[in-house]
Amino acid sequence: MTSDANCPSQHARRAETPTPAGPGTAPFGRTVFALCAVGILVVGQLYTPLPVLDDLADSWSTTTSAAGWATTAFGFGYAAGFLVSGPLSDRYGRRRIIVGGLVLTAIATAVVTTAPDLVTGCAVRAAQGLAASTFAPAAFACLAERIEPARRVTAMTWLTSSFLAAGVIGQVLSHAVAEIWTWRAVFLVCAAAMAGGAVLLRTVLPSDGSTAAVSAPDAYRAMGRLLTRPSTVLFLLATATLLGGFVALYAGLPSAGPAVSADRPGTMLLLRAAALPAMVLVPLATPLLVRVPAAHRVVGALFLAGTVSGATALLTAGGGLGPVALGALLFVFALGVAVAAPAFVEVIGSAAGPARGAAVALYTFVLFTGAGLGPQLATSVGGGFATVSALVAGALYTGAALAAAGQHLITARKNATVGKERHDHAIPRPDPRPGPRRSLPAGYGPADRRHRRRYVPRRDGRRPDRRSCERRAGDPPDDGTGEQTGEAPAAGRR
Numbered sequence: 335m336t337s338d339a340n341c342p343s344q345h346a347r348r349a350e351t352p353t354p355a356g357p358g359t360a361p362f363g364r365t366v367f368a369l370c371a372v373g374i375l376v377v378g379q380l381y382t383p384l385p386v387l388d389d390l391a392d393s394w395s396t397t398t399s400a401a402g403w404a405t406t407a408f409g410f411g412y413a414a415g416f417l418v419s420g421p422l423s424d425r426y427g428r429r430r431i432i433v434g435g436l437v438l439t440a441i442a443t444a445v446v447t448t449a450p451d452l453v454t455g456c457a458v459r460a461a462q463g464l465a466a467s468t469f470a471p472a473a474f475a476c477l478a479e480r481i482e483p484a485r486r487v488t489a490m491t492w493l494t495s496s497f498l499a500a501g502v503i504g505q506v507l508s509h510a511v512a513e514i515w516t517w518r519a520v521f522l523v524c525a526a527a528m529a530g531g532a533v534l535l536r537t538v539l540p541s542d543g544s545t546a547a548v549s550a551p552d553a554y555r556a557m558g559r560l561l562t563r564p565s566t567v568l569f570l571l572a573t574a575t576l577l578g579g580f581v582a583l584y585a586g587l588p589s590a591g592p593a594v595s596a597d598r599p600g601t602m603l604l605l606r607a608a609a610l611p612a613m614v615l616v617p618l619a620t621p622l623l624v625r626v627p628a629a630h631r632v633v634g635a636l637f638l639a640g641t642v643s644g645a646t647a648l649l650t651a652g653g654g655l656g657p658v659a660l661g662a663l664l665f666v667f668a669l670g671v672a673v674a675a676p677a678f679v680e681v682i683g684s685a686a687g688p689a690r691g692a693a694v695a696l697y698t699f700v701l702f703t704g705a706g707l708g709p710q711l712a713t714s715v716g717g718g719f720a721t722v723s724a725l726v727a728g729a730l731y732t733g734a735a736l737a738a739a740g741q742h743l744i745t746a747r748k749n750a751t752v753g754k755e756r757h758d759h760a761i762p763r764p765d766p767r768p769g770p771r772r773s774l775p776a777g778y779g780p781a782d783r784r785h786r787r788r789y790v791p792r793r794d795g796r797r798p799d800r801r802s803c804e805r806r807a808g809d810p811p812d813d814g815t816g817e818q819t820g821e822a823p824a825a826g827r828r
Contacts, residue, residue: 359480359481359482360480360481360539360540362481362482362485362489364538365476365477365480365481365489365538365539366477366481366493368534368535368538368539369473369476369477369496369535370492370493370496371496371531371534372436372469372531372534372535373469373473373493373496373497374496374497374500374504375500375524375527375528375531376436376439376466376469376500376528376531377466377469377470377496377497377500377501378500378503378507378524379408379443379462379466379524380408380409380412380463380500380501380504380581380702380705380706381405381500381504381581381584382504382505382508382520382521382524383401383405383408383459383517384405384505384508384581384585385505385512385602386508386512386517386520387402387404387585387709387713388401389512389516389517390404390517393517394449394450394451394452394455395451396451396452398713399713399714400452401452402585402709402710402713403452403456403709403710404452404455404456404459405459405581405585405706405708405709406456406706406707406710407456407459407460407463407706408459408460408462408463408466408706409463409702409703409705409706409707410460410463410703410706411459411460411461411463411464411467412463412464412466412467412702412706413463413467413698413699413700413701413702413703413705414464414467414699415463415464415465415466415467415468416467416470416695416698416699416702417554417557417695417699418467419431419435419467419468419470419471419472420471420475420692420694420695422468423472423475426542427542428472428473428475428476428479428539428542429472429476429535429536429539429540429541429542431468431472432468432469432472432473432476432535432539433532433535433536434468435465435466435467435468435469435472436469436528436529436535437529437532438465439465439466439468439528440525440526440528440529440532441465442458442461442462442465443462443524443525443528444521444522444525445462446458446459446462446521447521447522470497470698471694471695473493474490474694476539477489477490478490480539480540487620487624488617488620490676490679491616491617491620491676492617494675494679495613495614495616495617495672495675495676496613497675498580498613498671498672499610499613499614501577501580501581502606502607502613502668503610505584505606506603506606506607507520507523507524508520509602509603509606510603511523554692556692557692557695557696560692560693561696563685564740564743565740565741565743565744565747566682566693566696566740567740568736568737568739568740568743569632569681569682569685569736569737569740570682570696570697570700571700571733571736572632572636572678572732572733572734572737572740573678573682573697573700573701573704573733574700574701574703574704574707574733575704575729575730575732575736576636576671576674576675576678576701576704576730577671577701577702577704577705577708578704578705578707578711578729579639579640579643579671579708579726579729579730579733580671580708581705581709581712582708582709582712582722582725582726582729583643583646583664583667583712583722583726584606585709585711585713585722586712586718586719586722586723587602587605587606587719588602601657604657604661605657605660605661605664608661608662608664608665608668609664609665609667609668611665612665612666612668612669612672613668613672615669615672616669616673616676623673623677628677628680628681628684629677629681629737629740629741629744630741631673631674631677632674632677632678632681632734632737632741633734633737633738634673635670635671635674635677636670636674636730636733636734636737637731637734638666638669639671639674639730640726640727640728640729640730640731640734641727642663642666642667642670643667643723643724643726643727643730644723644724644727646660646663646667646719646723647721647724647727649663650718650719650720650723651720675701678697679694679697681737681740681741682694682696683697685744711725711726
């Protein structure tokens with residue numbers, strides 16, 4: 335029989351053969367690219383009406399402020415759908431839910447063009463948001479299950495950044511198409527693109543294997559338990575200010591005054607696109623950002639975005655804000671939002687422990703509920719862009735304070751847990767208080783009591799000699815009867 339040592343060619347073949355991937359592993363590049371591209375299209379439906387609100391108001395015979403409810407209706411349907419689509423993808427499979435949801439979203443998007451009035455338009459937009467909500471939870475779960483662990487964080491960051499970039503790309507696409515055609519063409523183009531996205535993901539994503547029958551009541555019970563934790567509630571409230579402030583600032587951008595004057599038709603498009611480099615920069619800087627604790631990133635990013643929004647309000651009120659300066663401020667503002675969003679997912683998910691899926695569902699629900707309220711904040715207040723920017727700054731500062739309070743509670747709970755564990759596992763130590771005196775064996779005097787731990791008693795029970803007791807000079811001698819004589823030992827006597 336030939337041993338392996340005598341077969342070098344066999345070792346060479348083993349070294350050259352690559353380690354096979356796991357049975358459910360998906361290719362990183364094409365999977366992440368396809369999900370991000372379709373994610374931009376799906377999430378962008380929240381923002382596409384913002385550049386055409388005036389056209390919607392004219393078509394539906396209403397005001398611009400009322401037309402903003404078309405965005406709010408989509409946001410509410412989108413947020414509510416997350417509470418249902420997560421358990422559905424657990425039960426029926428990721429690819430099946432993603433592809434089916436894209437088909438329904440494409441149909442609802444095309445139906446928006448037939449809405450004759452505001453009420454019908456808002457109803458269809460709510461249905462559109464409900465169908466679109468099937469994408470995000472299943473996409474996150476697909477990456478968590480199918481991408482190799484070493485590249486999973488990078489994949490999640492790219493997907494989160496693509497959702498944020500949708501807020502810019504969706505507006506740019508809507509603005510460009512509406513300039514050429516009408517607002518109805520915006521929704522028809524999006525519907526056709528989503529149908530193509532369904533075909534793409536049907537081809538790219540791995541097929542669904544056997545799925546466990548996950549009980550929906552269990553998922554909702556986990557959500558209820560999370561809402562009893564004060565730290566989680568504080569972070570969720572802070573989450574509502576993130577996209578709410580982002581959408582409100584961009585919804586109020588047309589009223590920015592001289593920076594977007596009518597004699598510069600391309601200025602608005604460039605201002606909306608100013609945030610795109612920030613959305614690309616954040617995923618590339620992930621190796622550096624992860625060195626900072628996620629909670630610190632949340633607080634710092636919200637504070638940065640609030641400060642930029644406050645500076646925008648002051649410069650706009652002073653009349654000295656030009657398009658270049660406004661574009662730079664929007665870039666920094668979007669950078670803060672892009673840093674905070676994935677950090678929120680990390681903090682809320684890690685604090686939830688085993689209930690991470692329920693925590694992410696609650697996070698997305700609150701996030702897009704805030705995004706749905708953003709247009710109302712921008713269109714219902716008076717005072718123009720300066721007032722909107724000031725309100726956004728106040729909301730983001732509030733979010734930073736809530737996140738800091740939530741982190742304080744998490745740290746206090748961890749310290750209490752660590753202290754309890756140390757106390758439970760501490761080595762028992764003797765009680766320092768003196769216990770009852772023990773009687774000495776026969777032959778020992780009171781003077782020997784102080785030396786009872788300094789000698790080893792003899793086995794025959796006889797009293798040890800003085801040197802074994804290591805008496806100190808000045809100790810009274812013992813006459814052998816247990817009574818002290820009171821005579822001091824002679825000088826030099828041992």
